[in-house]
């Protein structure tokens with residue numbers, strides 16, 4: 504028979520197991536959900552860039568912002584993320600930047616701006632989650648992994664910044680959940 508003390512030990516052990524999360528992961532359920540969504544979107548973007556775009560290029564089809572009016576173009580990676588976000592009803596998914604091409608990609612609160620600055624300062628911690636008013640938010644750093652990222656933004660007529668370099672933090676994928 505298991506005694507009272509035994510049961511207590513079991514309950515403590517079990518509770519510890521339930522709340523235990525991988526190191527570096529937030530303990531809050533919504534923050535964990537935000538991290539999972541960001542990881543998934545990162546994977547979806549990689550598949551889009553490395554597999555779909557590379558494949559259609561062989562047929563002369565290229566990513567272009569004006570893809571809708573061009574029979575030989577598909578949407579840009581950034582537009583792909585925003586299009587996915589537009590389909591989601593339960594929470595917000597989008598892109599933000601400190602010096603975005605479009606004002607719609609401006610951080611919505613000072614906490615979002617701070618988070619972008621933190622991501623730029625700590626490349627080793629590419630995902631941040633936090634509570635902000637009545638929402639829980641998650642940001643995943645979006646670095647200019649290739650020179651092409653910087654070149655296209657620098658050349659865009661609406662870009663307020665013309666000296667992006669490879670390696671710069673250009674912005675982040677953002678999720679916003681209502682609490």
Ligand code: HEC
Pocket residue numbers: 566567568579581582585598599600602603604605608645646647648649651652653655656659673674675
């Ligand atoms: C061919 C041009 C082009 C390339 C290449 C490109 N972008 Fe963009 N990017 C855009 C455009 C246009 C937008 C605005 C899309 C919108 O909001 O509809 C954008 C939006 C963004 C945003 C949201 C903030 C903002 O500036 O509006 C981030 C962050 C971003 N891009 C990062 C990147 C990264 C990182 C890469 C490389 C992996 C990259 N971009 C490659 C054209 C480009």
